[in-house]
Amino acid sequence: MTLRLYNARILSMVEGQDIFTGEIIVEGNKISYVGESDKAPKVAADREIDCMGNVLMPGFKNCHTHSGMTAFRSLADDLNLQDWLYNEIFPREAKMDGEDCYWLTKLAILEYLTSGVTAIEDMYLTPETIADACQEMGMRCELVSGLNKFGPTLEVLEERYNKLNGKYPLVGFKMGVHAEYTCDKELLENVSKLIHKYEAPLYVHMSETKTEVDECIGRYGITPVALFDSLGLFDFGGVIYHGVWTTPEDWEILKKRGVMVVSNPASNAKLASGIAPLTDYLREGITVALGTDGPSSNNALDMFREMYLAAVMGKVREMDPLAVPAVEVLKMATVNGSKTLEHPDTDVLAAGKLADIIMIDLSKPNMQPVLNIPNNIVYSGCKSNIKMTMIDGKILYENGQFIGVDVDEIYRKSEEIMEKLR
């Protein structure tokens, strides 16, 4: 299958490359050409798409989510964390099985496609069925283990790591633990052995709330970042989700170990966790990507929302309108996301890269006038501007329609699961 997307404004996200008018040729699941039309090779395209001056750019990477929590959207908002978790979420999660998770993940994927998301990092209950849902729907995904003292066992983690890495072309599996406060030290030490066995980076919720950090210091005398480092858990790098309450000493560790931060500004605001120090991370050269967190704590799965919040909450935190500029935010949502996913082939639009491409509709009034496209995307953009979402060379969402998906079936199954979980 060869696709030619012409008459496009191309925002390649290649460092130093300005937006230009041209075309992209996709052959199979890869980009074979990005450039001006008059220099393009002549190909026999199966389909030619006139982009009508709209923008082609790399898809957004949603680097932290719990997709299956679509079950709990709007179920229990405006509650404190303890009430929410212990009274509303845990009892219902106990009733969820792998098939439930499969359908609820599919529901989330529909929303990702409307938001231009072409890859996710997903930490949730049943990685096997989440993998099925992603592969079937065509969503690129890194499953992240949420290991904690309640389960699963280290043996299961290792088995999944070996089984799910490579099972499907679109799906990988990362070693992760849920958080410091849901693991004891012995468990963390054992995870560290596994990390060293596979020379794997570690993924973990970390420094999300002040309480979490204070309690860790109470237990161990050091911050979660320092604790994990002392246990060798960051010896092969890794990613911390949230990173709201890190210290300057933590930043030194993150830099030394090449640990990246995935920021989740909507969730951090809604749950009143705080505002992450993105300005500090930028200054220190710590790589920041963005994620929506789960639909129960956001509640949308909307990368435009995350980009906007990263920029403006960064400004209000520093009381400085120059903080966290739009161009940096756009990088977080694309290039840096690929880094945390360890997907170097999806970061920019260039020949040889995987064809994870979105089209931004400039014909909507919120994109007019077209004075500054990156700023329009970050500060004015919304889901209505996603005209096309392509993953691995396949168009999955176009002009408001999902391609080859039975949307009603997903909604119906989700409703049935809601009834069961009530």
Next chain:
Amino acid sequence: MTLRLYNARILSMVEGQDIFTGEIIVEGNKISYVGESDKAPKVAADREIDCMGNVLMPGFKNCHTHSGMTAFRSLADDLNLQDWLYNEIFPREAKMDGEDCYWLTKLAILEYLTSGVTAIEDMYLTPETIADACQEMGMRCELVSGLNKFGPTLEVLEERYNKLNGKYPLVGFKMGVHAEYTCDKELLENVSKLIHKYEAPLYVHMSETKTEVDECIGRYGITPVALFDSLGLFDFGGVIYHGVWTTPEDWEILKKRGVMVVSNPASNAKLASGIAPLTDYLREGITVALGTDGPSSNNALDMFREMYLAAVMGKVREMDPLAVPAVEVLKMATVNGSKTLEHPDTDVLAAGKLADIIMIDLSKPNMQPVLNIPNNIVYSGCKSNIKMTMIDGKILYENGQFIGVDVDEIYRKSEEIMEKLR
């Protein structure tokens, strides 16, 4: 013209009324029936719309904007206020005329319609042509005078007040001044005389930044709220835009005078002005409505964004996930907006009210599952969910299409103006 909208979930916003399934009948520009279908009067409708279980609710009121600033969207982001205003905005505004403002306002109105906005409070350069644009496009609007020491004269203000109130059915005019820091005391005293002559409420940008409040205290020894009160400017009530840096003493004045607050959380965050104390306002019983501010400082004109930010920034300000709950936010965006507009006939869906109605599309994945509609709207909603916007009984936007508007002409004219203002 009689319209029947049936098979709808109705979120009337009438105090104490739950969401129910039923229908709405619109005759001319008014609602003649809201209720269950089997109790509805039989009418010969010109058009019957099957709402397919989607939500009908009162339109959103965007209670603070400068529509014509669409010219400056994405032109000068990530700058400090002084650079932005003096180097980028003022020189360009000096080149703008009434016709420019007319077209740029039309561009903004397109976006309002996509966001379910059915009324605006607009403070910008040429009220006469803004009025023309609103009436022609069918947008309900209160023009707000932005009088300051650079213009216009008090005579012009009074003339506009008398001429533009009543000129068009959809347009009114409010007495306003730009801000304390752009007026001298003598001017404010003269405005106060006018306020008393017409027994009119006063509309003003107030306590937006800490600097503004500190400088006012430096000049007069009291806060802007106290100063305006001491000059009798709030003797007939009024509205302050922003209200980020008010004090407990200010709150007492606002309560005593029935002065309301229009909060603009996106602009306040993007310009790093701060986070308004919405929790305090709610506790004190001060009426809060929402506005987008102008597209140069937001940059979208999106009431979903404002609702979300009001809720979550309120939470992060108080570090309390229970702060500023969704139901209060929905009231701010609808019922309370009508109060600041002095449009009591647009606040809720009920027989006899004006037909300013929007339809929220629940069939999009971000609205699934349908567990709690108000929370879905506030925490997950986006422009894609606006299936219909009706103002004064006329459907102006439906299924992504603008009705009876030459969109291309508006874009083309706007581009020409951009060229001129470059």
